Amino acid sequence: MAKLEEGKFEAVNGSPPRLRIGLFVTCLVDLMRPSIGFAAVKLLEDAGCMVEAPVQTCCGQPAYNSGDRGTTRDLAQRMIETFQGYDYVVAPSGSCAGMIKKHYPELFEEDPNWRVKADALAAKTYELTSFLVDVLGVTQVDATFDGAVTYHDSCSGLRELGVKTQPRKLLSSVKGLTIVEMNDSDVCCGFGGTxxxxxxxxSGAIVDAKAKNIGASQAPTLLAGDLGCLMNMAGKLSRDGKPIEVRHVAEILAGMTDEPGIGLAKEAARAK
Amino acid sequence: MNVHSTSPQFKQNATRALHDPQLQKALNNVKQGFIDKRKSAADKLPEFEALRDAAHDIKNHTLEHLDLYLEAYEEKVKASGGHVHFARNADEAREIILSICRKADAKTVTKGKSMISEEIGINHYLEANGIRPIETDLGEYIIQLRNELPSHIIAPAVHLNATQVEQDFRRVHTHLDAKRDLSEPVQLLTEARAVLRERFLAADVGITGANFLVAETGTSIIVTNEGNGDLTQILPKTHIVLASIEKLVPTLEDASQLLRVLARSATGQEMSVYTTFSTGPRRSADADGPANYHVVLIDNGRSAMLGTSFEEMLRCIRCGACMNHCPVYHAVGGHAYGWVYPGPMGAVLTPSLIGVDKAGHLPNASTFCGRCESVCPVRIPLPKLMRHWREREFERHLTPASVRSGLGLWGFFAKRPALYRFATRAAMATLGFMGRQRGRFRWLPLAKGWTAYRDFPAPQGETFQARWQRERKGRTA
Incomplete structure (x- = not known):
């Protein structure tokens, strides 16, 4: 159970109101690796929040970065309406949270009605580890993980939202875990969506350089906060035959590591 | 006419670059050298971030009043005895330069490093008209011998190694002893200095670029590390300054603020070795200097950017920090971009100058990692501007058909949550089942680009939303 700083949210120990969180699970996590979403739910509930996951699709980033503003606006409006009733919106992804926080307001620059709503959503949207640390004041989690991990700073989380110390702070509270920094942890892995x-x-050349830095860290586990980057790096590491387990940071923080690492089969995981 | 572009072949250029082991080794130096030096220079200066803000503001202010500052600058240059020529495009600029050279009865012209001169292809034009241009910046001199474009805006020959330079020198400097030792870089440098020294003395006209033009005084400023710029502009009888119109700054104070971020961002130096101010021709009491001083102010597409979303690009002071920090530039180098300006600044500027129909790949070949913007001394939102180009392409139906139809299909489902949940549930169940043995795919239909270099991790099978609905039914609205 994650602990809140004493007195910060008295309501947790006493009576409601608890914070009502809309989990923006993100389309990649929804489709590819739902266990990350459930890890996020556990972390938020442990911190005393009430979590809901309304019916959702995608924030529109693929369309946005492909120059299709029309589709992006349609999807953004849907997101704004879906999540308007929550106290906060939390996503286990710096890239998707960044889309809402940094780009939604820009998307409705010339539409004052939607701009107000976009601003409101942007203001209450957070990447998971940054929400836990910066908003809830969580300083430790109740999890155990034996071994060394290395952490890749995904670009959007790092440069759009300032996510750098938060995941490390939480990871350092995991019993048995040590963080080994790789070289150039803040350099792009070459994913970049489409x-x-x-x-x-x-992209192959960039992820090759990243895989070399991951390997050189000697850590048997690679973590990051964005599934797109994780799939890219995991796919490269497995193609190169490097036995490095790849996971989303939320899985470790929630102590939910029963599912095999990204790109590993259930059978292989059991054999380990 | 601008110089020829291979930007439409960006993909082929990039693939070739990725398979060039010599180039890859050279690019490693970019990765290691510039980044640490910039960081340490920035860290040492507590007001560096504030200076970036000031630099941003100075350039924005100038661009808002560019017409006024251009006029003020012209007046000051004239008052100091110089001439100002306005060129709308590359053709006009070349004509003007040629006619000045002809008037000076020029046979050879020395040149300081100038990106705008590359843009207008002045060297080939002068040569075609019987005038010999000689690049005097060492890197530029080397690539001129090789008939190449610069691969970096401040380190034009960064793609080469010493052995290649030695071969070029032996090929061209045939008047020297064929058995001379050129195995050490310093020997190459000494040879270039000796060869260039004679050229400096023989030149009839010197052409330089300008890092800044100061409206208040009519001064042009260049920063160099080799001193070649000074010899280029002081020794010949005629000095021609080539500058694009966005080089203007209002005052000397503004210029010095920008100088404080320029070298730090570029090479990590506090100041470059030489910072040279020139204002008009030699006055009677001056010890040296040119008798004739000309400034050719070149538009070549800039004024069309004013008032558009690309105006912000005109703040660029050509430090090169964006490409020094770019993972794509690190992977493929500058020549792959196919024109004069590589890296993130090139990816935004090139479509403005030669057309997005030709340079469309450039703003697309970015992961939007944002590292360029994070180091830009004038805070140009480079990823945002690249995205603007993608929007223009999409509007003009220049986006590849496969991308458009893929996006369209995905958008269709994403706008219909019920259908989306149904379809994704089925698709992920299938993919998850197919990938259950290995946990990943080495090959997938329609994902060739992905699986060429990496496996595709298999999905867990059940979607989050399906499981959530199953487990928490009744708990959520």
Missing amino acids: FAVKYSDI
Whole structure:
């Protein structure tokens, strides 16, 4: 159970109101790795929040970064309406949270009615670890993980939202876990959404450099806060035959590591 | 006409670059050298972030009143005895430069490093008209010998190694002893200095660029590390300054603020070795200087950017920090971009100058990692501007058909949550089942780009929303 700083949210120990969180699970987590979403739910509930996951699709970032503002606006309006009733909106992704926080307001620059709503959503939307640390004041989690991990700073979380110390702070409270920093942890892994497919040669070269830095850290486990980057790095590491377990940071923080690492089969995980 | 571009072949250029081991080794130096030096220079100056804000404000203010500052600058240059020529495009600029050279009866012209001169292709034009241009910046001199474009805006020959330079020198400097030792870089430097020294003395006209033009005084400022710029502009009888119109700053005070961020962002130096101010031709009491002083102010597409979302790009002071920090530049180098300006600044500027139909790949070939913006001394939102180009392409239906139809299909489902949940539930169940043995795919239909370099992790099978509904039914609205 995560502990709140004493006195910060008295309501947790006493009577409601508890914070009502809308979990923006993100489309990748929804489709590819729901266990990350459930880890996020556990972390938020442990911290005393009430978590709901309204029916949702995608924030629109793929359309936005492909230059399709029309589709992006449609999806953004849907998101704004879906999440308007919550105290906070939390996503286990710096990239998707960044889309809402930094880009939604810009998307409705010339539409004052929607701009107000976009601003309101932006103000209450957070990346998971930053919400736990910066908003709830969580300083430790009740989890155990034996071994060394290395942490990749995904670009949008790092540069759009300032997510850098928060995951490390929480990880350092996990019993048995040590953090080994890789070189260039803040350099892009080469994912970039559709970039990875459109410019696959370049993306392949960038993730190659990243995989070398991960390998050189000697840590048997790689963590990050964005599933897109994780799938890119995990896919590269497994293609290169490097036995490094890849997980979302929330899985470790929630102590939910029963599911095999990204790109590993259930059978293989059991055999370990 | 601007110089020829291979930007439409960006993908092929990039693939070739990725398979060039010599280039890859050279690019490693960019990765290691510039980044640490910039960081340590920035860290040492407590007001560095505030200076970036000031630099941003100075350039924005100037751009808002560019017409006034251009006029003020012109007046001051004239008052100091110089001439100002306005060129709307590359053709006009080349004509003007040629006619000045002809008037000076020029046979050879020395040149300081100038990106705008690359943009207008002045070297080839002068050569075609019987005038010999000689680049005097060491890197520029080397790439001129090789008939290449610069691969970096401040380190034009960064793609080369010493052995390649030695070969070029042996090929061109045939008047020297064929058996001379050129195995050490310093020997290459000494040879270039000796060769260039004669050229400096023989030149009839010197052409330099300008880092800043000061409206208040009619001064042009260049920063160099080799001193070649000074010899280029002081020794010949005629000095021509080439500058694009956004180089203007209002005052000397403004210029010095910008100088404080320029070298730190570029090479990590507090100041470059030489910072040279020139104001008009030699006065009677001056010890040296040119008898004739010309400034060619070149628009070549800039004024069309004013008042558009790309105006912010005109703040650029050409430090190169964006490319020094760019993972794509690190991977493929500058030549892959196919024109004069590489890296993130090139990805925004090039479509403005040669057309997004030709340079469309450039703003797309970015992961939007944002590192460029995080180091830009004038805070240009480079990823945002690249995204603006993607929007223009999408509006003009220049986006590849496969991307458009993929996006369209995805958008169709994403706008219909019930259908989306139904379809994704089925798709993930299938994919999850297919991938259950290995946990990943080495190959997937329609994902060739992905699986060429990495496996595709299999989904867990049940979607989050399906499981949530199953487990928490009744608990949520």
